[in-house]
Amino acid sequence: MKLILLMAQTVDGKIARHSSHFPDWTASADKSYFARRTREAGVIIMGSKTFDTLKTPLPGRKNVVLSRDPGRVSRPPDLIFTAGPPARLLADLATEGFQEAILAGGMRINSLFAGAGLIDEIIVTVSPRIFGSGLSLFDIPLDLELRMVEVRRLDGDLVLLHYLVRH
Ligand SMILES: NC(=O)c1ccc[n+]([C@@H]2O[C@H](COP(=O)([O-])OP(=O)(O)OC[C@H]3O[C@@H](n4cnc5c(N)ncnc54)[C@H](OP(=O)(O)O)[C@@H]3O)[C@@H](O)[C@H]2O)c1
Numbered sequence: 079m080k081l082i083l084l085m086a087q088t089v090d091g092k093i094a095r096h097s098s099h100f101p102d103w104t105a106s107a108d109k110s111y112f113a114r115r116t117r118e119a120g121v122i123i124m125g126s127k128t129f130d131t132l133k134t135p136l137p138g139r140k141n142v143v144l145s146r147d148p149g150r151v152s153r154p155p156d157l158i159f160t161a162g163p164p165a166r167l168l169a170d171l172a173t174e175g176f177q178e179a180i181l182a183g184g185m186r187i188n189s190l191f192a193g194a195g196l197i198d199e200i201i202v203t204v205s206p207r208i209f210g211s212g213l214s215l216f217d218i219p220l221d222l223e224l225r226m227v228e229v230r231r232l233d234g235d236l237v238l239l240h241y242l243v244r245h
Contacts, residue, residue: 079172081123082199083181083188084115085215089204092212093183097127099212107233108203112182115201121171121179125187126150126159140176142167144187164191185213192220197243200224206235 086104087093094101104112116122116139126145135141135157142158143150150159160167171179181191191197202215224241232238 079168079176080178080198081168081181081191081196082115082119082178082201083191083197083215084112084201085183085188086112086203086205087215088207088209088212090208090210091214092209093185093215095209095212097184097213098131100131103207104203104205105233105236107236108205111203111232111238116180116182119176119178119180121176122182123167123179123187123191124182125184128182128184128187140171142171142179144190164194164196168196185215185217189216189218189220192216192222193218195245197222198245199227200239200241200243202239203232204237204239 085093086101086108116136121140121142122136123142123144126143126147129143140156140158142160144161145159146161152158168179181188181197223244225244226241228238228240230238
């Protein structure tokens, strides 16, 4: 099971202005790339605050949402709320037959998986924006070493950076 962190960020490394900021600031090429790549993987993992900005599960993909709120109700097989440990969650997805999963934020859940050493690849799309303050990719001290796989101009001013995480 390969875990790929896929995030949109500003040039100053922000993923949102605040926890409930709807991601309406990314370009259409960014959204299309995200849709295509997550459909390829078939499963997307996110935190409950990110899910709340989307409001509904992304169609055609299994949506796994990290939450400790027992009031959240799963609708299998496409919407699963879980507080399970990240490694167990990935093992369960592998058992279901998934070969890769997309980790799609936000900052808290990215940190949970990164802190456990579970991220294999990182793809960030860099939008020509500056927020100045806001949420970063992670919010804990980390020391990940990366190897670049690809740098690509997606469309207009949008750049895609793709890295492998050295384990
Ligand atoms: N630019 C991008 O590509 C991108 C991508 C994704 C998100 N975002 C943005 O990021 C923001 C949200 O990020 P965030 O860091 O505030 O929140 P988040 O990571 O999406 O979700 C945090 C929530 O996850 C749950 N959680 C935390 N630790 C957990 C654990 N160990 N086990 C189970 N559940 C756990 C808690 O929810 P409960 O209270 O339900 O337990 C917590 O409030 C939004 O503005 C969103 O738009 C941007």
